[in-house]
Amino acid sequence: MAVTMSCGEALLRLLEAYDVDAVFGLPGYHSVELYRGFKETGIRQITPRHEQGSAYGAYGYAATTGKPGVCLLVSGPGLTNALTAIAEAYSNSFPMLVITTMNQTHELGMAGGRMHELRAQGDIICEVTAFTHTLLDARNLPQVLGRAFAVFSSQRPRPVCIQIPTDVLEGPAEFATEPWPQASVPAPEGATVREIAALLCGAHSPMVVLGGGAARASAEAIRLVERLDAPVVSSCAGKGIVPEDHPLCLGFAQPFEPVQEMIGEADVVLAVGTEFAEPDRYFTDEYKIGGKLIRVDIDPEQLMAYSRPEIALLSDARLALAAILEAMEEIGTPRVAAPGAERVTAMKEHFDGDLCEDAPKHKRVLDVIREVLPEDTLISADPAQMTYTALYHYPVRRAGCFQYPNGYAAMGFGLPFAIGAKLGAPDRPVVCFTGDGCFQMTVEEMAVAVEWKLTLPIIVWTNGGYKVVREYMRSKGLPNVGTDIRNPDFAALSQAFGGNGVRVQSLDHLRQALAAALNADGPTVLEIDGDAPWLM
Structure with a gap:
């Protein structure tokens, strides 16, 4: 007679199929079924000393591997202990797959004094995830994982949580452990690209602001600022996209009033993958962008945030910058009023960069x-x-x-x-x-x-x-x-x-x-x- 895998065992097989090779978590009373058959996989178990370490560890793993970090959390306190780190990954746009357990299906919402019981666990975690799914039928797991990895690969990457009642986790899988196809990133629309290229080529004092959303577009960003001969500033997450010793790079400089004024006085500002976040200004007041603002972002909400854009382009940053460069080649050489490197050198003489007494x-x-x-x-x-x-x-x-x-x-x-x-x-x-x-x-x-x-x-x-x-x-x-x-x-x-x-x-x-x-x-x-x- 054929042996049917449990949902927990099948989940591990699916994770392997999605190239997951490490998980972070502390096994607990409600989550032990996640480890049935674990030693037959090639997945490493990393056991932190606190669940916050699970989620932060998964976050760090994502940063160096480029793959979603995975953490396995017990219901209730395991999830709430990890919440701060999950929120950090959400805020900073890193992919994380959070698998957590729940009380049995018939116990949910009954306020029966069960161990690790929360009245509405999903209401807590959904605030810091792209989506949270409660798995009530094991047969839906392949589709839900497919949705999660579509978030990781094709939109602003953020944590996804799948919470599984213990009876569903222990129950039969009854589904194929094959990954769903990977979704592609959004590509730029041609007419908008040409409009952006024309505006940039006609600028006299352009500036570029790069955020973490442009992290995988480093080569294209360098080519663009050099083609445009424009000074570039970065957010915290954008450090190093253009090397910070590059003659056109001001680096992390938005906290400083002279740089804020320089951005505000630019006739065209190209902002790629950035929120203009408060910490990027070191908690100074929002500064006004007086020129024409071009926003490029994979997140549609960010296109209309902070300041009214002249042009907004929903796209992956690397594809967008490559297309803009190609369009600029067809238009001709930009005509800036002053060399960008001279503008950067002059600006660096106006601030010493001391934000605290030490x-x-x-x-x-x-x-x-x-x-x-x-x-x-x-x-x-x-x-x-x-x-x-x-x-x-x-x-x-x-x-x-x-x-x-x-x-x-x-x-x-x-x-x-x-x-x-x-x-x-x-x-x-x-x-x-x-x-x-x-x-x-x-x-x-x-x-x-x-x-x-x-x-x-x-x-x-x-x-x-x-x-x-x-x-x-x-x-x-x-x-x-x-x-x-x-x-x-x-x-x-x-x-x-x-x-x-x-x-x-x-x-x-x-x-x-x-x-x-x-x-x-x-x-x-x-x-x-x-x-x-x-x-x-």
Whole structure:
């Protein structure tokens, strides 16, 4: 007699068919059936120490592999523990497949005091997913997974959640474990492309703004700004799409008033894959775009956000920029009033890029770090003060090399994201930038880094509290309340987990310790005291 697979077993086969080779999660009472037949697959199980680490790890894995990260979550607290990290992936447009369980079908909505019970679990998770599906019939699973991977491949990538009641998970599959075809990305419409090309070629003082939506269009973006001879600025997520040492690149510069004025005075602004998000301006007021705005985005809602566009093009960024370049070739050479490189050089003389009082100290450290790290290093950066300085003072030359929780801006991102990124690309250097407050939010994941013997330098800047908030409170005339914290010895804490730990004593010591950490067997915490005399 033929053996029928359970829905949980068939789900694993389908995941393999979609080229999933790793999942992040903590098995729990309601989710154990997800692991029936698991050892017969080629999928790796990564077990974090908190479900937030599951989702952040899946997010980091997606960043280095280009594939959706997958996390398996138990119902109730497993899902709610992971929610912050899922929201971060949603805000920053990364693909993540969230598989979570539920109480049995006949128990749903009955308020029977069941373990892990939520009145409406789907209402919670649907706020931070492209869609959430409750699987009430196992036969629908192939179609639902097909929809999920269509989101990942053909539109603004965001998390998708499939929640499965335990009786459905344990029940028979009764469906073929074959993947559905992959959906293609939207291509640009020809007449709109020609209209954009004509507007760009007629511009006298054009500017280009690149966001994370253009991350896979680096070659086309470089060709376009050079063809247009236009200065380019990037969002946090857009760092490195055009190398930040390129003569036309201002890098992450939107927080600075002279650059905001430069964009506002441009006669044509081309914005590709960007939200003009508040963190990209470092919480300064929205600036006015006085010229004609061209929006290119894969998300139709973003085309009409922030400021009224002259032209809006719904398209994949790479296809759009390639088509615009081709159309510009047919029109002729743009005639700008002043060379773009001269405009960039003149602008850089108008701002020093210090957003906080410790920025000069950060710059000394960042300069040494940049000397040591290879060009392809991925930086996983927590929202700590040194990171804010690094956004404009740590130039990167490749897209995706600087990962920062820009939209949701949750502390604790750095370490678990870095772990997922390193697991996804074990031969690529990955380094975590964090602060004492951020690090303590997810420090338990050090155990995972040790368990997998990950070569992972973790640079921890300490200042005895939440200094970003402390300075903000002071700027508003508020007393310093709740922002001073007691720290452990972070180097010793790393050693207690089984990792390596160093308390940095000088810039030369940092240079040597970081070089050693890049070749260490396991993670290394490099603790930097922000008040140390050698930084003065």
